[in-house]
Amino acid sequence: MLSQQIITLIEKELKKYPADQRQSAVMAALRFVQDEKGWIAPEDMADIAVYLGMPQMAVFEVATFYHMYNLKPMGKYTLTVCTNLSCQLCGSGDTLEHLHKKLGISLGEVTVDGKYGIREGECMGACVDAPMFSINNKQLCGRLTNEKIDQILAELDKQ
């Protein structure tokens, strides 16, 4: 079941598109589910399909095509580290290594307490701030150093 909050958000998105093009809101709907639950389960895709009046397979196609959807449970805070060229040149390898040391996890993994997950990202379109990661696809943290990463993690630990 989609929560009332998600339905309210989807309804707001639907206003952007012609009335007969409800499918246009599918990307946003998947995003809202992920924001609420941390990941998107097949049952959520089925609910979205019913709500938007589209085949369940078409929702599945979208959820699996776009990289930023989590198709398995991730951490409460999922850090997506860009490893593309500008970031690689500026030390994204060191970023990953430091996160590995601090959190004990590698790409695609989640800490035992479920608090942190790390994913590999493709170009975030913010290359002048390399190296960087995003937190839950919402906040970009750039020009990372080991000290800055420690600060960010300390802040998240408090929450």
Add this chain to the structure above:
Amino acid sequence: MSAQIILATANDGLAKLDNYIKAGGYQALRKVLTEKISPEAIIAEVKASGLRGRGGAGFPTGLKWSFMPRNYDGVKYLVCNSDEGEPGTCKDRDILRYNPHLLIEGMAIAAYTMGVKTGYNYVHGEIFEAYEVMEAACEEARKAGYLGKNILGLDFEFDLHNHMGYGAYVCGEETALLESIEGKKGQPRYKPPFPASFGLYGKPTTINNTETFASIPCIIREGGQKFADLGVPNSGGIKLFSISGHVNNPGNFELPMGTPFKKLLELAGGVRKGHKLKAVIPGGSSMPVLPAEIMMDVNLDYDSLQKAGSYLGSGAVIVMDDTTCMVKALERLSYFYYEESCGQCTPCREGTGWLYRIIHRIEHGEGKPEDLDLLLDLCNNIAGRTVCALGDAAAWPVQGMLKHFRKEFEYHIEHKRCLV
């Protein structure tokens, strides 16, 4: 004209409507609407400006606008491509988050010119903060009568909505982007038909890059010729350059077309201390790499870079110093195209994986002498044989690297380690 036309920073505060208006914002739109300038005259002005698509393809904007059917009664759409995911490129992000009303004004003028009432701005999924600024700016513009019905109290209607991507490089290709707005996988369409006749929801549609739209208000205010004169012949106006990688002060810079690369490098604080420039990718990761000795004499405009063997692309300049292993750099780029191929065309789906696996094995000391010719053979069988340009984008970096740094690849194969 002021020195900075498009580029703003957080300190300018232009994301707030009041400040934008105080700085002369929405005057171009007001001029167009109150003086009832004809669409033909606007297109002529844009053509005179020499403005070419700033997303990377460099197609003349005025010409693109002229393709939209004039005497068509049905719905037409205007789409802004803010899906900025070409590695190295991050200029549109600064327009979205620091100067959103400039984009709205540019799109409103374009909408008036082409008789469009609805627009979409497709924002790269990774820059949520910029999406939120755009959402707030559109809302503010709507309330103040710059979007919606009866704009400026006149008989003109245009509304703009933001659509967020969610991690697919290929959606920067205009027809994949349209599919994505329709709520589908972002797989490019076969052209023709072109979007101007069959675009979003099957309706006539014009798609331009964020920076392209953001250049329009200045062109209308100051005149096309004045804008063109800022640049050089065949590369009119000013352009945003993102410079990243091994420089002291990476950032976005607004410069006249035709500015020497040397000058941009200087603005970016030069190469990291204690190191020498080795190579530069001058226009986003898809463009062929150029060695330092060529780059230091090149000007940043369409013709100069083409003559030098690369392209201006999106104006994203990736700087590599003498510590860079070209095999490792190319391995990462090839992985990117492999990962981002939409899987629709066999040469790209299979070929990008093949390219990546060969470069991966060279990087890991398992390359064979015949691999380099195999790579070039593969490139020739991918480029130009796919529905969209992603296949070409995957081939060009490989061809560029082997043209200028073949020796480094040979060394890697022979000695099973880096030259640097």
